[in-house]
Amino acid sequence: MRRGEIYGFLGRNGAGKTTTIRMLLGLIRPSGGDVEVLGGRVRPGTTAPFARVGYLVESASAYPNLTVRENLDVQRRLTRAPRAAVAEVIELLRLGGLAERRARVLSLGNKQRLSLARALLHRPELLILDEPTNALDPAGIVEVRELLRSRAGEEGVTVFVSSHILTEIAHLVDRIGIMHEGRLLEELDRDQLRVEERLYVEVGVAQPARAATLLAAAGFARVEQAGGRLRVYDAQGRVPELARVLVGAGLDVTEITQAREDLEAHFLRLTGGAQ
Amino acid sequence: MTFVQVLATELLKLRRSKVTWLSLAALSLGPLAIALMMWIVREPGRAAKLGLLGTKANLSGLSATWPAYFSMLTMVVGMGGMLLLAFIVAYVFGREYTEGTAKNLLALPVGRHWFALAKLVVAAVWWAALVVAVLAEGFVLGAALALPDFSRATALGAVHDALLAAAIAYLLVPVVAWIAMLGRGYLPPLGFALAMLLLGDVFSHTGWAAWFPWSIVPLLIGAIGKPAASVAASSLVVVALTFLAGIAATIAQLRWADNAQ
Structure with missing residues (x-):
C-alpha cells in the first residue's frame, strides 16, 4: 500500500477478507509466507506496529457494562493516547449524546460508530477496517465515507478498508484489490477503475x-x-x-x-x- | 507503567460488572446459612414451630458452638470459594470472548501477557476482598448468636485455615483461566472447575489426595475426614507447580495461539 491512500479490499462473503485482516493484525498466523505492517513483521503477539494502527475487525464490539466514554477510555489507556483524545473522538463520531450511555443499550449502528471511534482514538497512521459501514444507515455510510476521506486527505492516514458493498468502495477508494477464494485476483488504481x-x-x-x-x-x-x-x-x-x-x-x-x-x-x- | 494502565482498565471492567456483586451476594449467603443452622440447633423448638429443618439439623450432630461454627465457615470459604473463585476467573477471562472484545486487546502496543497478569491480579484482589468480607460477616453473625466456647486461639486458627484455603484455591485458578482462553468463553472453564472438584473428591479417597491439586483444600479444611493439621510440603509444591504451569499456559495461549473469534 502507498502512504495516504485508501485501499479497497473487495470480495464476496467467504473470499478471505477477514482472514487476511486477522493475519495483518497478528490474530492468526498465515499458513504460508509473512505479513508486514508499517515495515515490521507481524506474528501473533507482535506489538511494535500497533501503536500506529487503528482497526475494526469482524463485528463491532464493546464492553456492555461500560459507558461509551469508559469504553473509549479503556482504549486510551491501552494506546497511551492523551486524555483529550476521548472527547475529540466522541465529537468526531458524533457520539456526544451517547457518551454516558452503557454500550449494551446502543443500537447496532451506534455500536459500529463506537468501534470506529475506538479505531481512530490514538490517531493511527494506518487504519485497517473490516466492513466499517456494516449496520449503518445510508446517512451514516456517507458520514463514515467522508470521515475516512478526510483522515486520508487531511492527515495522511492510510486506510485499508474491506467491503462487499461495491458501490461504497467505488466511491471511496484510490485503489482496489479484488479477492476471491483466498487469492487476490486483480488490483486496480483509480484511473484503471475508470477504464474498467x-x-x-x-x-x-x-x-x-x-x-x-x-x-x-x-x-x-x-x-x-x-x-x-x-x-x-x-x-x-x-x-x-x-x-x-x-x-x-x-x-x-x-x-x-x-x-x-x-x-x-x-x-x-x-x-x-x-x- | 503499561501494567498499571492495563490493571486500571481491568479494575474498571470488574467494578462495572454485575457478576462482581453477585459473587459477593453468593458467598455471603454461606455465613448466613451456617448461622441459621446454628440457631436451629440451639433452639430446635422455636425452629420447628417456624417449620424450619429442626429435626434434620439435630440429626447432623452439630453443636451450636464457636468451634463448630468456625469449622463450617472455613468449609464455606474453602469449598464454596473454590467454585466461586473459578466462576470469577472464568468470567474475567471468558467475558472477552463472550462479549466479542478479545480481538480488541490483541493488536495493541501492549504485550498480551500483561492482560493475563492484570486479570489474575484483579481476580486476586476481588477474591481477597470477598474472603475478608465473608469472614467479617461470619464473626458478626457468630457474635450476634452469642455462641459459646469462643477462644482467641480457635478464632485465629479458623482465620488461618480459611486464608490458607483461600490462597491455595487461588493458586489453582490460572489453570481455569487457561481453559477459558482455550475454550473462548465461560462454560468450558466452569465445566473444568466442576470436574476438578469432583475429581478432588475421588482422589481424596485413594490416598493420592496430598498429590492432587484439587484435593488439597478439602484435605486442609476437613471436607474429607478430619481437618489436616497442616499442608504437607509436597502438596505445597504441587500447588505451586500448578500455579506456575497455569500462568505459563495462559500467557502462551494468549501470546502464540491463533485468536480468531
Whole structure:
C-alpha cells in the first residue's frame, strides 16, 4: 500500500477478507509466507506496529457494562493516547449524546460508530477496517465515507478498508484489490477503475443471433448476447457503421444505447457471476 | 507503567460488572446459612414451630458452638470459594470472548501477557476482598448468636485455615483461566472447575489426595475426614507447580495461539 491512500479490499462473503485482516493484525498466523505492517513483521503477539494502527475487525464490539466514554477510555489507556483524545473522538463520531450511555443499550449502528471511534482514538497512521459501514444507515455510510476521506486527505492516514458493498468502495477508494477464494485476483488504481468501467453499445435488434454473426463478420470482435439484446464492446466510434450493417441486412433495429459496465458488473464477472 | 494502565482498565471492567456483586451476594449467603443452622440447633423448638429443618439439623450432630461454627465457615470459604473463585476467573477471562472484545486487546502496543497478569491480579484482589468480607460477616453473625466456647486461639486458627484455603484455591485458578482462553468463553472453564472438584473428591479417597491439586483444600479444611493439621510440603509444591504451569499456559495461549473469534 502507498502512504495516504485508501485501499479497497473487495470480495464476496467467504473470499478471505477477514482472514487476511486477522493475519495483518497478528490474530492468526498465515499458513504460508509473512505479513508486514508499517515495515515490521507481524506474528501473533507482535506489538511494535500497533501503536500506529487503528482497526475494526469482524463485528463491532464493546464492553456492555461500560459507558461509551469508559469504553473509549479503556482504549486510551491501552494506546497511551492523551486524555483529550476521548472527547475529540466522541465529537468526531458524533457520539456526544451517547457518551454516558452503557454500550449494551446502543443500537447496532451506534455500536459500529463506537468501534470506529475506538479505531481512530490514538490517531493511527494506518487504519485497517473490516466492513466499517456494516449496520449503518445510508446517512451514516456517507458520514463514515467522508470521515475516512478526510483522515486520508487531511492527515495522511492510510486506510485499508474491506467491503462487499461495491458501490461504497467505488466511491471511496484510490485503489482496489479484488479477492476471491483466498487469492487476490486483480488490483486496480483509480484511473484503471475508470477504464474498467468499460463503455459498450447495447443494441435492441430482431434476430439477435443472426445480428451477432453479421457484426462479427463486419469486424466487431467483442459481441455478446445478453437477454435478447447484443452488447458490443468495441463499437466506440463505429455506431453508424454498426447500424448500417444491421439495417442493410434487413434487420429491425429498435434501440442503440451507449452503456458502461460498472465496477459491480466487473466484479461479478471476475468472481463468477451473480449466483 | 503499561501494567498499571492495563490493571486500571481491568479494575474498571470488574467494578462495572454485575457478576462482581453477585459473587459477593453468593458467598455471603454461606455465613448466613451456617448461622441459621446454628440457631436451629440451639433452639430446635422455636425452629420447628417456624417449620424450619429442626429435626434434620439435630440429626447432623452439630453443636451450636464457636468451634463448630468456625469449622463450617472455613468449609464455606474453602469449598464454596473454590467454585466461586473459578466462576470469577472464568468470567474475567471468558467475558472477552463472550462479549466479542478479545480481538480488541490483541493488536495493541501492549504485550498480551500483561492482560493475563492484570486479570489474575484483579481476580486476586476481588477474591481477597470477598474472603475478608465473608469472614467479617461470619464473626458478626457468630457474635450476634452469642455462641459459646469462643477462644482467641480457635478464632485465629479458623482465620488461618480459611486464608490458607483461600490462597491455595487461588493458586489453582490460572489453570481455569487457561481453559477459558482455550475454550473462548465461560462454560468450558466452569465445566473444568466442576470436574476438578469432583475429581478432588475421588482422589481424596485413594490416598493420592496430598498429590492432587484439587484435593488439597478439602484435605486442609476437613471436607474429607478430619481437618489436616497442616499442608504437607509436597502438596505445597504441587500447588505451586500448578500455579506456575497455569500462568505459563495462559500467557502462551494468549501470546502464540491463533485468536480468531
